[in-house]
Amino acid sequence: MRFGIVRFPGSCDEVDALAAASRVGDAVLLWHADHDLQGVDAVIVPGGFSYGDYLRAGAIARFAPVMAQVEEFARDGGLVLGICNGFQVLCEAGLLPGALLVNLSLKFVFRQVELEVVRGDTAFTNAGPSEGRLSIPVKHTTGRFYAPEAELDRLEAAGQVLLRYAPGHNPNGSLRDIAGVCNEAGNVFGLMPHPEHAVDPLGGSVDGLTIFESMRAHVEQHVLA
Amino acid sequence: MSSSTSSLDARHRQLGLTDDEYARILDRLGRPPGDVELAMLSLMWSEHCGYKHSRRLLRRLPTEGPHLLLGPGENAGAVDVGGGLAVAFKVESHNHPSAVEPFQGAATGVGGILRDVFAVGARPIAVLDSLRFGEPAASSRSRYLLERAVAGIGFYGNSIGVPTVGGEIYFESSYEANCLINAMCLGLAPHERLIRSAAAGVGNVVVLLGALTGRDGIGGASVLASAELGEGDEAKRPSVQIGDPFTEKKLLECCLELLDRELLVSLQDLGAAGLTSAASEMAARGGVGLTLDLCQIPLREADMEPFEIMVSESQERMLCVARPECVGELLAVCERWEVLATTIGCVTQGDTLQVLHRGNAVAELPVSVLVDDCPLYDLEPAPAPSDLYGSPVAVLGGSESPAEVLLALLRSPNLASRRPVFEQYDPVVQSRTIRRPDEADAAVLMLPDGSAIAVSIDGNGRRVAVDPRRGAAEAVYECSANLACVGAEPLGLTNCLNFGNPEKPHVAWQLIEAVEGLSEACEALGIPVVGGNVSLYNEAPSGPIFPTPVVGMVGKLPHASRAGRLGFACDGDAIALVGPFDPAAAGSELSKLRGEAPVGDLPDADARAIRVVHEAVRARVRSGAFRSAHDIAEGGVAVALAECAVAGGIGASVRLPGGLDPFGEAPGRGFIVSGPREALAGFVVIGTVGGDSLTIDGLLELGVSELRAARDGGLAEWV
Numbered sequence: 031m032r033f034g035i036v037r038f039p040g041s042c043d044e045v046d047a048l049a050a051a052s053r054v055g056d057a058v059l060l061w062h063a064d065h066d067l068q069g070v071d072a073v074i075v076p077g078g079f080s081y082g083d084y085l086r087a088g089a090i091a092r093f094a095p096v097m098a099q100v101e102e103f104a105r106d107g108g109l110v111l112g113i114c115n116g117f118q119v120l121c122e123a124g125l126l127p128g129a130l131l132v133n134l135s136l137k138f139v140f141r142q143v144e145l146e147v148v149r150g151d152t153a154f155t156n157a158g159p160s161e162g163r164l165s166i167p168v169k170h171t172t173g174r175f176y177a178p179e180a181e182l183d184r185l186e187a188a189g190q191v192l193l194r195y196a197p198g199h200n201p202n203g204s205l206r207d208i209a210g211v212c213n214e215a216g217n218v219f220g221l222m223p224h225p226e227h228a229v230d231p232l233g234g235s236v237d238g239l240t241i242f243e244s245m246r247a248h249v250e251q252h253v254l255a
Numbered sequence: 256m257s258s259s260t261s262s263l264d265a266r267h268r269q270l271g272l273t274d275d276e277y278a279r280i281l282d283r284l285g286r287p288p289g290d291v292e293l294a295m296l297s298l299m300w301s302e303h304c305g306y307k308h309s310r311r312l313l314r315r316l317p318t319e320g321p322h323l324l325l326g327p328g329e330n331a332g333a334v335d336v337g338g339g340l341a342v343a344f345k346v347e348s349h350n351h352p353s354a355v356e357p358f359q360g361a362a363t364g365v366g367g368i369l370r371d372v373f374a375v376g377a378r379p380i381a382v383l384d385s386l387r388f389g390e391p392a393a394s395s396r397s398r399y400l401l402e403r404a405v406a407g408i409g410f411y412g413n414s415i416g417v418p419t420v421g422g423e424i425y426f427e428s429s430y431e432a433n434c435l436i437n438a439m440c441l442g443l444a445p446h447e448r449l450i451r452s453a454a455a456g457v458g459n460v461v462v463l464l465g466a467l468t469g470r471d472g473i474g475g476a477s478v479l480a481s482a483e484l485g486e487g488d489e490a491k492r493p494s495v496q497i498g499d500p501f502t503e504k505k506l507l508e509c510c511l512e513l514l515d516r517e518l519l520v521s522l523q524d525l526g527a528a529g530l531t532s533a534a535s536e537m538a539a540r541g542g543v544g545l546t547l548d549l550c551q552i553p554l555r556e557a558d559m560e561p562f563e564i565m566v567s568e569s570q571e572r573m574l575c576v577a578r579p580e581c582v583g584e585l586l587a588v589c590e591r592w593e594v595l596a597t598t599i600g601c602v603t604q605g606d607t608l609q610v611l612h613r614g615n616a617v618a619e620l621p622v623s624v625l626v627d628d629c630p631l632y633d634l635e636p637a638p639a640p641s642d643l644y645g646s647p648v649a650v651l652g653g654s655e656s657p658a659e660v661l662l663a664l665l666r667s668p669n670l671a672s673r674r675p676v677f678e679q680y681d682p683v684v685q686s687r688t689i690r691r692p693d694e695a696d697a698a699v700l701m702l703p704d705g706s707a708i709a710v711s712i713d714g715n716g717r718r719v720a721v722d723p724r725r726g727a728a729e730a731v732y733e734c735s736a737n738l739a740c741v742g743a744e745p746l747g748l749t750n751c752l753n754f755g756n757p758e759k760p761h762v763a764w765q766l767i768e769a770v771e772g773l774s775e776a777c778e779a780l781g782i783p784v785v786g787g788n789v790s791l792y793n794e795a796p797s798g799p800i801f802p803t804p805v806v807g808m809v810g811k812l813p814h815a816s817r818a819g820r821l822g823f824a825c826d827g828d829a830i831a832l833v834g835p836f837d838p839a840a841a842g843s844e845l846s847k848l849r850g851e852a853p854v855g856d857l858p859d860a861d862a863r864a865i866r867v868v869h870e871a872v873r874a875r876v877r878s879g880a881f882r883s884a885h886d887i888a889e890g891g892v893a894v895a896l897a898e899c900a901v902a903g904g905i906g907a908s909v910r911l912p913g914g915l916d917p918f919g920e921a922p923g924r925g926f927i928v929s930g931p932r933e934a935l936a937g938f939v940v941i942g943t944v945g946g947d948s949l950t951i952d953g954l955l956e957l958g959v960s961e962l963r964a965a966r967d968g969g970l971a972e973w974v
Contacts, residue, residue, distance in 0.1 A: 039593055040501050042416025046686045079414040082501025138409045138679050169413070169681045224683075232689045232701060232815055 034070030042078030075116030088118030117220030134203030320783030332785020361407035377442025389431030432795030469555030472568025649850025671969020716801030727772035732923025743810030755799025779862030822902030836925025909942025
């Protein structure tokens with residue numbers, strides 16, 4: 031099982047994601063200007079401020095050369111995880127529904143938040159406690175999940191909402207407390223919290239590991255098997 | 256290079272040089288300087304670059320230590336942290352730009368200190384900030400400066416992927432006109448990647464890396480940083496630089512790769528006084544000359560004058576020297592990182608900084624005149640009058656109960672929870688942080704071998720105003736105490752001396768006394784000063800700021816897994832009061848709330864006893880005997896107990912030793928620790944952890960939730 035972590039100019043959490051993924055499998059960095067995914071089994075689009083978040087968070091990164099390969103990989107059913115800025119990039123690329131708006135506070139927020147796992151039977155949540163809670167930090171200025179009401183109804187009905195902020199833990203005003211959503215096919219997942227920053231007991235929580243472990247379990251069961 | 260002397264006579268004063276200084280320039284050069292030369296000299300001879308009033312004094316600070324790798328004089332100092340790794344660190348001020356434009360001033364303060372650290376080859380791994388503003392309740396300007404400065408720090412640090420792991424904020428009316436924004440950065444490097452800034456190798460190539468050179472920050476060092484603030488400062492906004500963390504992120508990664516590939520001979524950041532200072536310093540340290548061709552420099556505005564190019568403080572630029580055969584690979588690395596790189600000159604024999612523009616030499620100055628001949632002034636001290644600073648507005652009358660006093664202290668802006676501020680900073684990026692703000696007295700960052708480093712920043716201007724010598728020493732004691740609470744041994748410190756106008760005798764006296772206090776404390780604890788910064792002229796028509804030496808200290812602990820915490824941990828644990836703690840009311844937070852001026856006698860400190868107790872606390876945190884440790888700082892024992900209870904989410908019941916002032920202060924001398932009763936044998940046990948309230952026998956009983964609510968509310972309404 032090999033993870034590939036995209037590195038854009040301005041990515042900040044790519045090394046953190048690399049280290050986290052390395053705890054459950056092999057992991058390599060993928061350079062933004064390359065057209066090659068190096069045969070990885072899953073792609074992570076990491077957090078940070080790709081291209082300075084200038085214009086709009088994620089708006090420039092989606093046009094990076096490597097993203098064409100990531101989109102093709104996703105269309106073919108490959109697992110793609112977008113964390114924070116990566117979530118924004120995947121929304122901009124049209125791989126995920128909805129959009130991320132500036133926090134209601136209009137400020138950057140760092141906070142350790144509690145998340146409710148809405149579905150524990152997906153490629154990204156199968157190793158975690160089903161319907162349990164995860165303690166994972168958020169850190170962003172543009173993290174308020176938004177979609178039109180009808181679209182939100184459809185997402186919920188289709189089971190595409192995988193993570194919610196627990197009551198009282200919504201840090202940004204996300205509609206319906208949505209912290210993470212997947213695409214219809216269930217192979218592309220984006221979340222604002224940073225699971226790669228909850229993988230070491232010395233850091234206070236290891237709940238983020240379940241996301242990476244879930245991806246490994248899914249790949250080993252469905253792809254490599 | 257010719258220009259009439261008469262027109263320059265007025266010009267040198269506009270540029271901040273005195274007539275005597277100008278005469279000295281004429282004497283050293285044997286001719287009048289040209290326009291570009293005068294602009295360069297005015298910056299290099301400014302207080303900010305030349306340390307005219309502080310350089311002699313700074314020689315007093317101890318700079319030797321067993322762990323020291325780079326001492327004062329380089330872009331940042333560095334200490335050995337074992338495992339072949341070095342930690343480089345430095346604190347620097349960006350006070351005057353922030354008073355004029357807080358968002359960009361604070362942001363570029365962070366950007367500048369980051370460059371200082373990666374200029375020595377270290378990857379920046381943590382930022383801390385020390386901030387001072389006027390009273391938030393009384394001043395909308397102070398609230399504006401606070402909100403925008405915090406936003407600017409977050410903007411830069413968050414975007415560039417360096418965690419902000421700690422800091423401190425105080426509010427006093429003396430900072431109303433002149434806020435303080437000090438930023439400290441730590442970087443990590445393998446020993447062999449540490450690089451110096453000395454240019455070397457005649458014929459080697461000088462390459463400018465990073466952003467375009469524009470008109471921003473023209474004269475920032477002389478116009479803003481070396482004069483008092485006053486009326487019309489709004490008009491100085493164009494002197495404030497604009498930050499672009501995205502460009503700096505690429506520049507940082509690019510420079511570290513250039514160093515890893517061993518393509519650089521030396522590296523230097525462009526900070527105050529831009530290219531003038533960077534080139535002069537590189538040449539001076541290497542004992543060589545440099546020739547620079549301004550026509551090669553990529554400009555943001557095509558019609559910039561030569562002097563503007565030489566003094567521009569455009570951010571996100573670095574200057575490096577490389578061997579000619581390495582330049583091709585160097586440029587290729589820069590292209591991959593999308594970093595602009597331009598060959599702008601070469602290293603020459605001799606001592607001349609030559610600046611060419613369209614084939615003409617617009618400056619030809621001896622490097623020694625630029626760097627070494629700046630006049631050094633002796634300070635003319637006279638003790639500050641006791642009424643130098645007025646009395647603050649009283650918040651408490653004196654008839655309040657101890658419980659009411661404790662709640663008022665916890666609510667006061669200086670002691671309240673900093674959560675509304677630190678939630679705007681990313682403390683975890685890079686995955687080293689194992690003690691975040693509010694979890695322990697110092698931030699703790701783990702290293703690859705399982706050990707860790709700890710860092711703390713501290714300074715209390717009000718106490719230094721009461722007694723500059725003792726107050727400054729206390730900043731060192733308190734930082735060392737903070738490190739002891741997480742189990743770390745101090746390796747070195749950096750300082751930023753924020754003072755008023757040193758030409759005024761009472762400010763000169765404060766400065767001399769404070770440096771003496773710092774020196775005594777450093778010597779007593781055996782901690783070397785690895786570098787720092789001086790910010791003078793922090794003064795408005797209403798008077799000088801409190802004298803504010805800020806100390807940033809770095810330490811080491813062998814096992815990251817044993818890093819201490821401040822909160823009470825286990826029901827039934829014993830609580831002990833540890834240390835030669837003999838507090839007094841003078842200069843305390845309570846004295847401020849009671850409306851008392853910063854005067855009186857600070858308690859004497861027995862440095863030897865302090866060192867012994869810090870070692871004792873450190874050893875017991877490391878062994879796990881202490882399950883919590885917290886130093887007793889502002890607000891005294893009562894506030895320290897409340898902080899331990901709130902952080903741990905559990906109450907305590909204690910009886911204080913007879914005669915102990917529950918709100919008196921003696922920073923760096925006393926600790927509240929908790930642990931199994933047998934582990935505290937030999938210490939003064941004062942109570943037990945447990946329950947959901949804090950009870951101090953005969954004094955007060957308050958619920959932990961009440962304490963938390965008071966503490967959480969104090970700053971939230973202002974941020």
